[in-house]
Amino acid sequence: MIRRLTRRRKAKRIMAATQTYTQAHLQQRNYALAGIFRGVENLIFFLLLFQFSTALIALFLTDFNNPEYQSPLARMLWYPGYAAIFVMMLRTLPQVVRLAAFNPLLIICVLICGVSFLWSVDPAVTLRRAVAVLLTTVFGLVLAARYDWNGLVQRLGIVFGATAILSLLIGILLPEYGIMQEIHQGAWRGAWVEKNYMGGFMAKGVIVMLCAFAMRPDRAWIWLPLCALCLLMVLLSTSKTALLISLIGIGGFIALRLYRRYVFIRPILILCMLLVLATIVGMLVFAPDFTFALIGKERTLTGRTDIWSGLIASIKTRPWLGHGYGVYWLDPLGSSYYVRLQLEWGIPSAHNGWLETWLSTGALGVGAFALLFIGTIILAFDRLRKGGTETYWVILSTIMFLGFSMSESTILQQNDLSWVMFVATSAKLFAFEKPFWRDRVRLPYFLVKRTDYTPLPI
Numbered sequence: 001m002i003r004r005l006t007r008r009r010k011a012k013r014i015m016a017a018t019q020t021y022t023q024a025h026l027q028q029r030n031y032a033l034a035g036i037f038r039g040v041e042n043l044i045f046f047l048l049l050f051q052f053s054t055a056l057i058a059l060f061l062t063d064f065n066n067p068e069y070q071s072p073l074a075r076m077l078w079y080p081g082y083a084a085i086f087v088m089m090l091r092t093l094p095q096v097v098r099l100a101a102f103n104p105l106l107i108i109c110v111l112i113c114g115v116s117f118l119w120s121v122d123p124a125v126t127l128r129r130a131v132a133v134l135l136t137t138v139f140g141l142v143l144a145a146r147y148d149w150n151g152l153v154q155r156l157g158i159v160f161g162a163t164a165i166l167s168l169l170i171g172i173l174l175p176e177y178g179i180m181q182e183i184h185q186g187a188w189r190g191a192w193v194e195k196n197y198m199g200g201f202m203a204k205g206v207i208v209m210l211c212a213f214a215m216r217p218d219r220a221w222i223w224l225p226l227c228a229l230c231l232l233m234v235l236l237s238t239s240k241t242a243l244l245i246s247l248i249g250i251g252g253f254i255a256l257r258l259y260r261r262y263v264f265i266r267p268i269l270i271l272c273m274l275l276v277l278a279t280i281v282g283m284l285v286f287a288p289d290f291t292f293a294l295i296g297k298e299r300t301l302t303g304r305t306d307i308w309s310g311l312i313a314s315i316k317t318r319p320w321l322g323h324g325y326g327v328y329w330l331d332p333l334g335s336s337y338y339v340r341l342q343l344e345w346g347i348p349s350a351h352n353g354w355l356e357t358w359l360s361t362g363a364l365g366v367g368a369f370a371l372l373f374i375g376t377i378i379l380a381f382d383r384l385r386k387g388g389t390e391t392y393w394v395i396l397s398t399i400m401f402l403g404f405s406m407s408e409s410t411i412l413q414q415n416d417l418s419w420v421m422f423v424a425t426s427a428k429l430f431a432f433e434k435p436f437w438r439d440r441v442r443l444p445y446f447l448v449k450r451t452d453y454t455p456l457p458i
Contacts, residue, residue, distance in 0.1 A: 042155070044084055045146075048139065049159040051081050052417040053201065055166065055191035059177060078132070078415060085139045088146070095145035096138070103430040105372040106423065110137050112365045113325040113412060120324020121335060129326035132414035140423025149390035149436040150215045152424060157212035160205035161226040167191045167198060167233055188236035199239025200404060204418070205230035207249040207400050211393040214253075215436060245403045252396050259384070260391070304351045304407065310339040311355050322362035326414070335359075353405035357412055369411055372426065373402070379429040386448040388435035397425055 051057070061074045089096055100107055113130045120126035143152060167190025171178035180187045180195055187195040190202075209227035213220055234242045259269050314328075314335065322328075323335050329348060332340070340347055350356040358366045380394040387394070401422050404410050410418040432445040 041088075044088065045143070045155060046159060048081055048084060049155065049417065049420075050162065051077070052136070052139070052415060052420055053159060053163055054197075054415070054417075055163045055201075058193040058197075059170075059189075059191055082132075082135050085135055085142065088142045089138055092142055092145040096141045099141050099144055099427040099431050102432075103372075103427050105368060105375065106137065106426060106430075109365065109368045109372060109412060110134055112361050112368060116322065116325045116361050116365075119321050120327055122324065122327040122330060125327050125330060126324040129414055133325070133412055133419075136414050136416065136419055137423050140420040141427055143420065144424040144427040144431075144433075149388075149393065149428065149433065152428075153208065153212050153215055153390075153393050156208050156421065157223060157226070160201075160208045160230065161222075163191055164202060164205055164226060164229045164233055167202070168229065171236070184238065187238045188233065190233060190237075195237045196239050196242070199234050199237030199242030200245075200408060201417075202230045202233040202237065203239075203242035203246040203249070204400060204404075204421075206234065206246045207253075207396050210249065210253045211396060214257075214392045215389045215438070217438075241404075241407050245400060248403065249396055249400060252399065253392060256392055256395065306343055307339070307347055307351055308355060310342050311350055311359065314339055315355070315358050318362060319358075320362045321364060322358060322360050325360045325412075328356075328359040349409045351407055351409070353409050353411035353413075356409040360412075365412070373398075376422075376426040376429055377402075380425075383429075383435070386435060386445060388437040388440070388442075390433075390436045394425055394429060397421060 057074055057077065110130075110133060113133050114127070117123040117126040117130065147155065167178065167188070170191055171188050178188060178190055180189050184195050188198060189195045190198040192198045192201065206227055209223045209230060213223035213227070216223070231246055234246050255269055255273065259266055315322075327335075329336050331337075332346070336347070350359060354366060357369060377398050380398045383391040383394050401410065401418060404418065408418075410416060410422075413419045434442045434444055435448060436442065
């Protein structure tokens with residue numbers, strides 16, 4: 001009897017040990033599989049962000065002897081990207097739906113692009129491009145749903161850093177591709193088709209690197225050298241607009257750092273900013289030629305104002321609903337014919353996001369986006385009261401988007417990383433995403449209180 005009980009106890013101990021080993025083994029396997037899945041997921045997001053940067057693709061698939069030619073391969077490459085976005089959306093579907101519900105103005109803007117096929121001068125093209133801008137917007141929502149503020153900015157930093165290094169290598173090792181040879185001879189274009197594209201992208205990179213450093217100062221050895229590299233690429237591109245926005249971004253970063261750290265200096269900073277703004281406006285009104293000469297520009301902004309004046313006349317023909325999303329510049333003999341004839345060259349775009357949107361969706365689309373942008377900028381500056389280190393990103397990136405929208409077509413643009421970043425930032429702001437603190441408990445936004453006057457961690 002005693003032997004039988006002893007055998008049973010031994011059997012129970014063996015079974016318990018076996019179960020413990022099995023559970024530990026399963027747990028290790030699950031951790032390994034989860035790590036592999038996260039690695040694959042991060043790789044997919046990296047490839048998608050890289051694709052939306054349009055680096056390399058346009059450079060090697062563009063026929064410089066025939067700029068009007070559009071490679072079928074360049075279009076085909078987007079379909080696997082769209083499929084990946086759809087799969088990533090399914091994984092985060094409840095969060096994506098929540099973000100969309102909190103930001104109805106964003107959904108309205110995209111819907112206006114799609115509905116514009118009803119009055120478009122080319123309905124088939126409008127419908128196809130509206131689907132593309134919808135998927136581009138969904139990608140921004142997926143990024144916002146999948147990552148917190150720090151995760152979003154860090155991954156953007158990796159992509160911008162990779163393109164900066166790639167552009168430097170192309171310029172050095174393949175100068176026939178990386179440096180412009182005919183027009184703007186000697187200006188670097190890096191991994192893009194034109195110098196202004198590289199300059200604009202690298203200016204955004206400067207701001208991304210600074211914000212990534214603010215969120216993770218322990219990685220300063222990565223972000224600060226990459227920030228310097230992005231600024232170097234801006235200088236090599238000779239793009240004055242990109243250089244100006246880079247300097248504004250650096251100045252804004254320093255101002256925000258001082259504002260968050262030193263309470264007593266805040267009134268002085270606000271006063272200085274108002275004085276600088278008033279001075280710039282006064283110089284533009286009373287001495288425009290001198291002001292533009294300071295930044296190496298002329299009053300026409302390299303012919304942009306001539307384009308804008310011609311487009312205003314075209315807008316007046318269909319002011320409320322526009323010509324349909326993405327079709328105004330499509331037909332050389334269509335709606336844009338008289339503008340191109342007047343200026344005597346094949347203008348590819350409006351060089352202004354607001355006018356481009358007005359041409360596509362009329363005052364209806366411009367008004368909807370204006371409300372969205374105003375709401376976004378208000379919520380961004382509200383982070384000065386309750387926000388963490390994401391405050392740098394939400395303010396600087398929103399101002400950066402506004403700056404580039406004055407000279408580039410960045411609003412509601414398909415396959416455009418600028419629009420993806422704006423959508424992700426706006427969606428998080430409208431959903432009142434938790435502030436990101438490096439060394440504090442991350443409370444919900446409405447529970448954060450700013451009743452004390454202790455300096456914020458920088």
